[in-house]
Structures are given as C-alpha cells and as structure tokens.
Amino acid sequence: xxxxECPCCGQRGEETEFHCGGEAHITREGPGADDAAFxxxxxxxxxxxxxxxxxxxxxxxxxxxxxxxxxxxxxEVFGTYAAATHRPPEELLETIRAKxxxxxxxxxx
Amino acid sequence: MSDLxxxxxxxxxxxxxxxxxxxxxxxxxxxxxxxxxxxxxxALKNAATGLAAVDMPGQGQVALNGEHCIxxxxxxxxxxxxPWDEHAKALGQLDATLTDPALNYTDVSQARALFSLSxxxxxxxxxxxxxxxxxxxxxxxxxxxxxxxxxxQVSAAIWMPAPGRIEVVCFxxxxxxxxxxxxxxxxxxxxxxxxx
Ligand SMILES: [Zn+2]
Numbered sequence: 001x002x003x004x005e006c007p008c009c010g011q012r013g014e015e016t017e018f019h020c021g022g023e024a025h026i027t028r029e030g031p032g033a034d035d036a037a038f039x040x041x042x043x044x045x046x047x048x049x050x051x052x053x054x055x056x057x058x059x060x061x062x063x064x065x066x067x068x069x070x071x072x073x074x075x076e077v078f079g080t081y082a083a084a085t086h087r088p089p090e091e092l093l094e095t096i097r098a099k100x101x102x103x104x105x106x107x108x109x
Numbered sequence: 110m111s112d113l114x115x116x117x118x119x120x121x122x123x124x125x126x127x128x129x130x131x132x133x134x135x136x137x138x139x140x141x142x143x144x145x146x147x148x149x150x151x152a153l154k155n156a157a158t159g160l161a162a163v164d165m166p167g168q169g170q171v172a173l174n175g176e177h178c179i180x181x182x183x184x185x186x187x188x189x190x191x192p193w194d195e196h197a198k199a200l201g202q203l204d205a206t207l208t209d210p211a212l213n214y215t216d217v218s219q220a221r222a223l224f225s226l227s228x229x230x231x232x233x234x235x236x237x238x239x240x241x242x243x244x245x246x247x248x249x250x251x252x253x254x255x256x257x258x259x260x261x262q263v264s265a266a267i268w269m270p271a272p273g274r275i276e277v278v279c280f281x282x283x284x285x286x287x288x289x290x291x292x293x294x295x296x297x298x299x300x301x302x303x304x305x
Contacts, residue, residue: 062183
C-alpha cells in the first residue's frame with residue numbers, strides 16, 4: 001500500500017483515494033516532431049524496479065494532479081510535488097540520492 | 110417562487126434512518142453551493158461568509174454554526190451550506206456578490222445527499238472508519254475537521270460538527286449505496302471497539 005501526501009490539499013491518504021496517471025515528465029511531441037520523437041512520446045515508457053516518478057491525481061479528494069517519487073519495489077514514497085514542473089525539486093532528488101545511492105531514472109540521477 | 114423553479118424537491122431516500130449501534134439518518138434538505146475561485150479573493154470570502162455567517166475555514170477544516178457551514182474542499186473550492194428555507198435568498202445573494210467571472214458558484218443542493226452518524230463519539234468514528242481510508246482517531250480528526258475521501262467505492266466528504274456526530278455528503282446518484290454501507294457498518298453486533 002502506498003501512502004501519499006497530496007501537495008495541493010495537504011491530506012495524507014492511502015493509494016485507493018488517488019489514481020495513478022502514468023509516468024512523469026513526458027515531453028508531449030507535437031505535429032512538428034519527427035517520427036522517432038513522436039513514437040518515443042507515444043509508446044516508450046520506463047518500468048523500473050526501484051526509483052520511479054509518476055503523475056497522480058487526488059481523485060476522491062481535492063481533485064488535483066501532482067507528481068510523486070516512489071520506490072516501485074518497496075512502495076516507499078520519497079515525496080510528492082507540484083504538477084506544473086518539468087523536473088523534481090532538487091531537495092527531493094537529494095533525499096532520493098541519500099536513500100538510493102547511484103539511482104538512475106531517465107536523465108535524472 | 111415561479112414555476113421555473115420546478116417541483117418541490119424531495120430527499121433522495123425520503124429521510125431514511127437506521128438505529129444501529131450508532132444512528133444513521135438522511136438529513137433534511139440543505140441549500141448547498143460550490144464556490145470556486147481564488148479563496149483569498151475578497152468577493153469570494155464575502156459571498157461565503159455572507160451566506161453562512163461563519164468565519165472562513167482553514168485548510169482541511171469546516172466552519173459551522175448549526176446547518177450553516179463553510180467547508181474547505183480544495184485550494185480553489187468551498188462548499189457552503191445553509192438551511193433549505195434560505196435557498197432562494199442565497200441564490201440572489203450569490204448572484205449579487207460573485208460578479209467577477211473568475212469567481213463562480215454552482216447550486217448543488219439537489220445533486221448531493223447528506224447523512225449523519227450520531228451516538229457515542231468513539232463508535233461514530235468507528236462506523237465511518239470502517240468505510241473510509243482515513244485516520245478518524247480523536248487526535249487526527251478533532252471536531253471541526255473536514256476530509257474528502259471515499260466511502261466504499263464512491264467519493265464522499267466527511268466532517269465532524271461536534272463530538273459524537275459525523276456528517277457525510279456524497280453524490281445523490283449513489284445515496285442508496287452509501288446509506289446501505291453506513292447501515293451495514295452500524296449493524297448491532299459488529300462493534301469493533303477501535304476507539305475505546
Ligand atoms: Zn489533494
């Protein structure tokens with residue numbers, strides 16, 4: 001069971017109060033993109049064992065979207081942060097580096 | 110009221126009630142309004158406090174006085190309730206106060222169902238805790254707390270107007286489902302003693 005804290009309303013709840021919206025920080029390629037970039041956006045997703053970044057929605061709560069960083073193997077939640085950002089906050093990355101030395105996720109490490 | 114206001118509203122379950130180890134009851138109709146916009150905007154605050162005559166609630170809180178209340182729903186949403194007989198007056202007041210297009214309201218009075226759980230404080234908390242994944246211990250959920258979550262499989266909001274009483278609001282379309290769950294949770298013999 002995941003325990004998530006919604007950064008929008010401050011409520012701490014377990015995962016059935018939320019809904020996962022898939023991988024975080026995906027660049028949505030537009031009509032100008034080449035086939036490879038569009039294919040990557042459309043189909044390519046990581047499925048790591050360990051540190052993972054996702055979008056979540058507080059569906060039975062305040063209704064807002066946000067981001068979460070968690071460990072897909074232990075279900076530890078490292079932190080949650082605002083939806084409107086391209087990158088996790090540096091402070092959160094520091095926390096993850098301390099807990100999971102040498103972690104890699106896409107271009108983040 | 111003109112004919113345009115439609116037929117006299119009826120409760121979803123006709124005021125159903127069940128006396129279990131706590132009492133579960135459908136509450137009389139209240140006027141309910143969702144107010145959306147910047148919660149720090151003066152016009153929005155005035156609209157809410159003007160209807161309910163209570164202070165603005167803090168995050169995760171409900172400010173109330175009897176059937177009048179303002180509940181904090183999200184960073185840009187309030188739920189304001191008044192007794193039903195103030196409904197028509199409230200609509201006029203909201204139209205007059207919320208003139209900024211970035212601030213708006215919806216009348217949700219007949220889109221919601223409202224239930225109460227009443228009885229010994231620990232048991233009332235326990236019945237709600239059987240159905241919602243929320244820490245309802247007295248320390249985590251004191252009187253005045255307001256929490257949106259789920260009851261069984263549907264969205265609901267739970268708040269504690271006073272010790273020994275919890276009120277639950279859900280979509281009217283699932284009123285029967287929620288009442289049935291609450292009734293089952295309050296069935297005599299199913300006490301857990303979770304909160305002493
Ligand atoms: Zn939330």
